[in-house]
Amino acid sequence: DIQMTQSPSSVSASVGDRVTITCRASQGISSWLAWYQQKPGKAPKLLIYAASSLQSGVPSRFSGSGSGTDFTLTISSLQPEDFATYYCQQANSSLGTFGPGTKVDIK
Amino acid sequence: QVQLVQSGAEVKKPGASVKVSCKASGYTFTGYYMHWVRQAPGQGLEWMGWINPNSGGTNYAQKFQGRVTMTRDTSISTAYMELSRLRSDDTAVYYCARDSKWLRVKYYFDYWGQGTLVTVSS
Numbered sequence: 001d002i003q004m005t006q007s008p009s010s011v012s013a014s015v016g017d018r019v020t021i022t023c024r025a026s027q028g029i030s031s032w033l034a035w036y037q038q039k040p041g042k043a044p045k046l047l048i049y050a051a052s053s054l055q056s057g058v059p060s061r062f063s064g065s066g067s068g069t070d071f072t073l074t075i076s077s078l079q080p081e082d083f084a085t086y087y088c089q090q091a092n093s094s095l096g097t098f099g100p101g102t103k104v105d106i107k
Numbered sequence: 108q109v110q111l112v113q114s115g116a117e118v119k120k121p122g123a124s125v126k127v128s129c130k131a132s133g134y135t136f137t138g139y140y141m142h143w144v145r146q147a148p149g150q151g152l153e154w155m156g157w158i159n160p161n162s163g164g165t166n167y168a169q170k171f172q173g174r175v176t177m178t179r180d181t182s183i184s185t186a187y188m189e190l191s192r193l194r195s196d197d198t199a200v201y202y203c204a205r206d207s208k209w210l211r212v213k214y215y216f217d218y219w220g221q222g223t224l225v226t227v228s229s
Contacts, residue, residue: 038152043219089214095154099151
């Protein structure tokens with residue numbers, strides 16, 4: 001099975017900061033990767049699919065890149081509403097494996 | 108607008124079964140695969156499986172094989188997830204989530220239910 005890892009597990013940042021989160025797959029998954037944002041007590045929200053495609057309605061400060069085994073999610077200028085936990089998810093195999101998550105909190 | 112509305116919280120004893128429903132509206136129910144994802148308290152997301160609402164075909168994560176059953180009732184646009192032989196570590200919020208692709212499974216989940224808390228306790 002494909003395993004997903006994320007780093008860092010948490011990051012403290014300020015409004016306006018550029019934040020980058022990394023996701024690594026245990027084997028190549030081409031561009032079959034999604035990113036989700038989850039706020040406490042809420043369902044996850046799809047941000048990015050196919051590694052770099054922005055989901056409709058998601059602000060352009062979110063971007064994704066990568067292919068193969070290494071991927072990144074970048075928030076170009078952190079906004080107050082972006083403090084949340086972010087998960088990557090592989091969509092290559094017949095299992096929708098998620099990464100362990102990265103919590104972005106206020107410095 | 109697309110909505111997925113799940114059934115309410117449940118408390119079950121170890122060894123029992125639970126059945127969670129997910130009523131879809133605002134789109135053609137049979138056109139999009141439905142997935143189930145769970146999240147234990149303070150933990151990450153765990154994919155459980157999917158159902159093709161058109162054919163009723165299913166695919167379950169190996170971890171849940173033999174304990175989970177996903178079904179649907181197309182007449183009321185509702186998907187169900189039943190988990191049997193419950194254990195304390197099955198305590199979690201269970202989500203239904205719609206696949207983003209028409210008539211295909213892509214594992215990109217564009218709409219989610221509000222979640223159903225299932226508590227397993229003696």
